[in-house]
Amino acid sequence: MKYIETSLIHTGKEFNTTSSVTPPIYQTSTYYAPENPEEYLEMAGEISPSHFYHRHGNPVNNQAAAVIASLEGKEAALMTSSGMGAISTAVLSIIEKGDHIIAQNAHYSSVSMLFREFLPSLGVEVSFVDQADNEAFQEVIRPNTRLIYLETPSNPILTITDLSFVGKLAKEHGIVTMCDNTFASPINQRPGDFGIDVVVHSATKYLGGHSDLTAGVICADKEFIAKAWKRMIILGTSLSSFDSWLLLKGLRTLSLRMERINSNALQLASWMSEHKAIKQVLYCGLPSHPQYELARKQMKGFTGMICIDVAGDDEDAQFKHAQTILNKLVLFTNAASLGGVESLIVHPASMWGKHHTKEQKLKAGISNGLLRISVGIEHINDLIADFDQAL
Template identity: 65%
Template structure:
């Protein structure tokens, strides 16, 4: 069996039927049909068939999916146009009107909006719980619960959910379990090994790694991926040939990038922890994180995401200091998204303020002084020096 780094380069190469070392971009919407009508009918109905019509499949999409499935240790995977396309398609492949879903208080903002607004408008009940409390998940389950949807580490507050507990709970109760594994990446965390049924990603982030594409991925059993693929046909969020090719290219360096990012982030978190203007550093790799022991148990690395909360007498003072820090940083760009080779920083209260109530922000740990940092692969000395000059 190939090692991870080798699989990133060579998995799914059989989908490249040319002599090109680098898989080509199949910039076509449709393919020549076989003269045999029976073969044509098979191509029109077979899940993810790579050479029928682009909304159904694409050879590069098939290769990318094979690599991601290998990483997540699942039978199959499906790639789509965005992370939210993956999240919404996967959820809609599980639930329908009258069903119930257990979620967390802290999730990626767009996922929370999907749960709160879309699902409930269409007759699906949703119960949010504290993800750090195992008993809360069990208590929230009802007779019509069909899905437990988790995200760990969570966005943006970096709380940890107990994967082993959730996987076992789902199996015992016959409930599908699903995780957004974007923040960790499969280099740092493989949820399938803990019994989680479905894994979704915003492949825009670590999997792509260069902030030059949008994509999403769903990983699971072949049966589930076939079902999700049929949902995707009518939802229409197929991944473009060029973005698929970019994603395949980005995946080749995933392990190298993530390991350097992990190392940089731990060093930066340790440095920030000692600064008097930083009130709090939230990083799962620090012993000060309240769930550090659990993180060590289920993660192989601690991710490139950390949060800091600047000091201030009140919210207004915190906001002003957060703004001053953003203005002072030179290497950390004030931008949304994460997981690229470049370092980014964002103010969650500003990003999501319009779509969350004050109570929802509080439950998600989003304060006026909170800053979310995505650490890149720049030299750590330069990253620390940038914060040092900005804080001074």
């Protein structure tokens, strides 16, 4: 299929062997074995078999995986029970004791903990670099570097990584690259087009789009997905059948949702950039963003994520100002997560406060006045009016 909108509706239909237009929910943990012992033996050795045992795979999981693999331009995909399930499964499919990873200063909070605490306890070394500095990646490469892990735009402050540069650099050194594409979505960006080997998502966010499920996905070539699947069945990170059914339903409207979300975010960010109560607006679709040209080069749309730094004479004043705005907003709900049809807002310094030191927060660009906004599909005039009264 040539167009994304068509692929979202029709890819993976072969996994629905019923006459139902909407695939059924396979609410079962196991399946009857074929009468032929040889057929059962073959099924037991397959990667992601549809009708063997739920932890190994199920029809709706496989259909959702086919849709997302197609979106990312990859050969295959693997569904997991959460975004962190996808990331940890994928990373642990590559590295072993004595290996070295290159990561960024700015990552999703739990990913930072994975790299700063968990992996070093297994004997894995991790170097952290400024993702906006291409040379920084090159300078820390070692003979034992096995993985370069990226996130672009980064959570929360939307810093951009040059995917083409890192993809080419890694290929020259035989290093695997992995990119978290959650903030962009495959509608706005496809890391594989720039030479990135593995793409991961928290499918809880834009891919599901309705804040009603928790899921993750790994997209790569068939060889890597086979490795990741073996790791997944050991770690037990498989996706539930009901969540995969919800995800498949959400995927059908992804292109429509992202079109509205991209438009709303750009208009809201533009309005915010003129407001005196806001010290800085961070949105990669604004020419004021320090990496705007790079974002234009590798993104088709600029996502629904905005960060603002509110005005204040010092950190305490900024903190109080941010909390006042949170309390006054009506349509923007103060809640964790992002990428749903409803607009959400969080105060990252509070949400991640106990997971990072003050120094680590500053390195990641998280100040007391920072607010992270996930723009939904409501009417833009209502969204602007809500911020206008709160500010």
